[in-house]
Amino acid sequence: MEAPSALDVDYVQRKAPAVPKPTSSTSINAEMELKRHKNEIGHQLHDLDQDDDVDDHPSKVEEHEVDYTFGDSGSQWRMTKLRAVMRQAEESSQPIEELALERYATLQEFDNAREEQVELERRDTYGKDYVGKVKPSGELFRERQQERSRQDDRGTYQQHNEPPQPPQAHAVNKQPPVRTTVALDQTALNRLKAQMLKAKLRNASNAAALEAEFTSAMAHMANDKEPGVVVLGAMENRMLAGGRRGEAKAVDTKRGRERGLVEENEDMSIEDMVREERRSRGQAGGEGQRFAERIAKDAKFDNDLDYLDENASKLAKRVQKSEINLRNTAIGDFQKMGRILDACPLCHHEDTNTPPVAPIVSLATRVYLTLPTEPEVSEGGACIVPIQHRTNLLHCDDDEWEEIRNFMKSLTRMYHDQGRDVVFYENAAAPQRRRHASMEVVPLPYRLGETAPAFFKEAILTSDEEWSQHKKIIDTLSKARSQGLGKMAFRRTLAKEMPYFHVWFEIDGGLGHIVEDSNRWPTGDLFAREVLGGMLDVEPQIIKKQGRWSKAIDPRTDGFRKRWRKFDWTRVLVDG
Numbered sequence: 314m315e316a317p318s319a320l321d322v323d324y325v326q327r328k329a330p331a332v333p334k335p336t337s338s339t340s341i342n343a344e345m346e347l348k349r350h351k352n353e354i355g356h357q358l359h360d361l362d363q364d365d366d367v368d369d370h371p372s373k374v375e376e377h378e379v380d381y382t383f384g385d386s387g388s389q390w391r392m393t394k395l396r397a398v399m400r401q402a403e404e405s406s407q408p409i410e411e412l413a414l415e416r417y418a419t420l421q422e423f424d425n426a427r428e429e430q431v432e433l434e435r436r437d438t439y440g441k442d443y444v445g446k447v448k449p450s451g452e453l454f455r456e457r458q459q460e461r462s463r464q465d466d467r468g469t470y471q472q473h474n475e476p477p478q479p480p481q482a483h484a485v486n487k488q489p490p491v492r493t494t495v496a497l498d499q500t501a502l503n504r505l506k507a508q509m510l511k512a513k514l515r516n517a518s519n520a521a522a523l524e525a526e527f528t529s530a531m532a533h534m535a536n537d538k539e540p541g542v543v544v545l546g547a548m549e550n551r552m553l554a555g556g557r558r559g560e561a562k563a564v565d566t567k568r569g570r571e572r573g574l575v576e577e578n579e580d581m582s583i584e585d586m587v588r589e590e591r592r593s594r595g596q597a598g599g600e601g602q603r604f605a606e607r608i609a610k611d612a613k614f615d616n617d618l619d620y621l622d623e624n625a626s627k628l629a630k631r632v633q634k635s636e637i638n639l640r641n642t643a644i645g646d647f648q649k650m651g652r653i654l655d656a657c658p659l660c661h662h663e664d665t666n667t668p669p670v671a672p673i674v675s676l677a678t679r680v681y682l683t684l685p686t687e688p689e690v691s692e693g694g695a696c697i698v699p700i701q702h703r704t705n706l707l708h709c710d711d712d713e714w715e716e717i718r719n720f721m722k723s724l725t726r727m728y729h730d731q732g733r734d735v736v737f738y739e740n741a742a743a744p745q746r747r748r749h750a751s752m753e754v755v756p757l758p759y760r761l762g763e764t765a766p767a768f769f770k771e772a773i774l775t776s777d778e779e780w781s782q783h784k785k786i787i788d789t790l791s792k793a794r795s796q797g798l799g800k801m802a803f804r805r806t807l808a809k810e811m812p813y814f815h816v817w818f819e820i821d822g823g824l825g826h827i828v829e830d831s832n833r834w835p836t837g838d839l840f841a842r843e844v845l846g847g848m849l850d851v852e853p854q855i856i857k858k859q860g861r862w863s864k865a866i867d868p869r870t871d872g873f874r875k876r877w878r879k880f881d882w883t884r885v886l887v888d889g
Contacts, residue, residue, distance in 0.1 A: 314555045379425065382447050383432045392433070394424045404508060405519070413517065424457060425449035454551025455555065502530060502663060510678065514886060531666060637834035658862045659683070659698050659749040671698070671862040672870045677883050680716040684869055685753060686860035690845045693731075693873070694725060695754040703750040705741035717752065718800065719882050722819050724754055727880040737817035738841050742828040743813050753838065761848050766824065769816050772844045781829050787816070789822030814840065 381387055394837065398416055403408040413423040428449045436443050448491075474702060506864065509527050512520035561575040568574070578585070607628050608614050609846050621628065654660055658670035674695070675682040683696045697720045699706070699713050721737060728735045733756040736846070774785055793802035802822040807813050815825040828834045846856035878884075 336736060340601070350565070379448055383429050388429065388433065389793040391426050392430060392694060395423075395430060398423070404504070407519075420457065421454045424453040427455050444474075444730075501862050502527070505530065507607040508662070509620055514678075531663070621659060651658070653747050657702060657749050659751065660702050661700060669698075669862075670864055672867045673872065674874055674877060675720075675881050675883050677716045677719070677886065679713045680720065682720055682877075684867060684873060686862060688855045688858055689861060690842055690856065691755050691757065691849060691853055693728075693733075693756050695873070697721070697737075697754065699750060704744050704747055704811070705750045706739055706752060707741075707807060710748070715802070718820060721752075721817070723877075723880045723882050725820065728756045728876060730782035730880075731756070731876075732759070733757060734765075734847070736762070736765055738825075739815050740838050740841060741832045742811075742812045742814055742840075743831055753841065755841075755845055757845075757848070762818075764847070765816075766818055768844055769824055772816075772840070773824065776840060777826070777828065777833060778830055778833075782825075783829065785826065787827070789825055790819060791822075793819075793821040816841070 344784040352580060394416060395766060398409065398412050401407075402412050404644070405412075410420060410423075413420060417426075423745055428446070430461040432446050453786050505523065505527050509520065509523040511517075512523050562578045563569065564574040564576055585797045611624075611627070613618070655662070661667070661669055669681075669683070673681050673683060679701070680699050684697055685694045685696045697717055699709055699717075701713075703709055706714075706717070727737055736757055737752050738755070739750070739752050770786060777785070785804055788807050792798050792806060793800070796802075798805055800821050803815060803817075803825070807815065807825055807827075812828040813825055814828060815823065817823040834840065839857065839859065842856050842859070843855075845851075846853075
């Protein structure tokens with residue numbers, strides 16, 4: 314078989330496949346496409362056109378499943394945690410997102426807690442039957458992401474449209490701005506110190522920064538030699554609070570207009586009377602001093618019953634002080650209080666960072682324990698003192714009283730371990746002197762501890778005037794037991810504006826007495842020292858000698874600390 318000849322083969326050229334022509338719609342889109350010249354300034358439209366696909370399909374928030382429901386058993390703990398973050402943000406002026414990341418793993422968990430807070434508030438508003446959400450939907454977290462994306466787009470737009478910088482002949486070395494310390498007042502310093510102490514106790518990450526800021530602020534205040542102007546407000550003197558709109562009226566005479574004199578307004582409303590009573594309540598001297606001021610204004614006063622009857626309405630008027638006199642009184646009180654604080658041996662002087670003169674045996678957050686002055690009536694005593702300068706212990710708040718009671722419990726256990734009873738007392742018979750409040754602790758033998766209430770009761774009945782407006786004996790211990798007042802018996806029975814003496818035979822209460830005539834009351838702690846010294850048969854020279862704290866090292870401190878260490882409850886605050 315032979316192959317065919319080449320002449321017999323036909324060579325055929327096939328037609329190439331036809332390329333499909335673009336449809337009319339594609340050409341229309343090409344013609345309508347956005348054209349941008351290279352010299353055109355606005356680029357944002359073209360960028361938006363390129364990002365259409367991204368915007369049309371936004372990234373979905375990752376699903377975050379939780380194993381709890383709103384309002385369950387752990388809801389209160391989550392709300393407490395959330396409120397702590399918000400409160401810390403308000404106090405420290407830091408971004409709340411940074412503080413949230415310290416306590417939460419992610420911001421989504423923080424937003425879930427916020428969402429639960431909103432839902433719980435709605436349930437409180439609309440009633441228990443209202444249930445809007447059961448679990449977090451991630452709505453707040455999506456809003457956060459959208460806001461972040463808008464800010465990123467805004468920053469990109471500003472970066473693209475920033476005008477070009479002109480060429481410079483030489484480079485300029487920019488020095489970083491020098492950080493200056495802002496001068497803080499005493500209130501701001503106290504708040505900053507409180508934040509620093511809390512951060513140290515919690516081992517927070519910003520503890521070192523707060524300590525450095527507090528140290529620099531204290532140094533700036535110590536180096537500031539310029540005389541400052543002290544602005545006094547209602548915190549310094551209650552008479553400066555608000556305005557005396559209806560309480561007094563101006564004296565419309567030449568002398569009154571020149572000196573700014575005022576007189577009592579006889580047409581006061583009930584609201585004005587209440588406002589005046591709140592403003593003047595608890596002032597030094599009380600009604601007796603105001604009556605003396607009215608007598609001093611009357612040049613024709615005669616200590617006669619006929620004169621008092623005829624001028625009863627005149628003497629009943631309240632002497633109103635002018636604005637100048639009120640300011641001068643406030644300045645005088647402020648200066649007097651400043652001198653008292655500078656000389657107080659129990660205060661911590663923050664302006665010079667000087668600790669109290671009294672030796673500190675144990676320090677809590679609001680109260681500390683120290684040793685009494687020598688000579689002691691009974692060896693091994695102590696003294697419980699609030700850190701802030703208080704006129705008496707009734708001015709202390711709940712946190713301070715909680716720490717005071719902790720010290721009382723621990724000291725009672727320590728003395729009972731030594732085979733002794735204990736008595737606590739406070740002498741606040743002279744509030745006008747504004748001494749630093751303290752609770753004296755005196756250990757006694759067991760045989761005398763049982764008879765101590767009888768000794769103090771007899772001494773109180775014979776110490777003050779025979780006739781008095783108040784009850785001679787205020788038994789706070791019986792009120793704590795029978796009336797169910799418990800630990801609040803002392804604070805709810807006595808008034809903080811009154812001079813008083815109180816002795817505790819137990820932690821909840823004891824005996825109290827209102828001192829009506831301070832001239833007849835023994836000075837200092839002499840009353841309690843006489844009673845306790847008579848019980849213990851102490852020599853008279855030791856009883857009458859009331860010592861002072863000195864800056865020298867007290868040799869009693871080391872021995873007391875060794876006995877106290879076993880019962881020191883403040884170690885929990887430091888050791889955890």
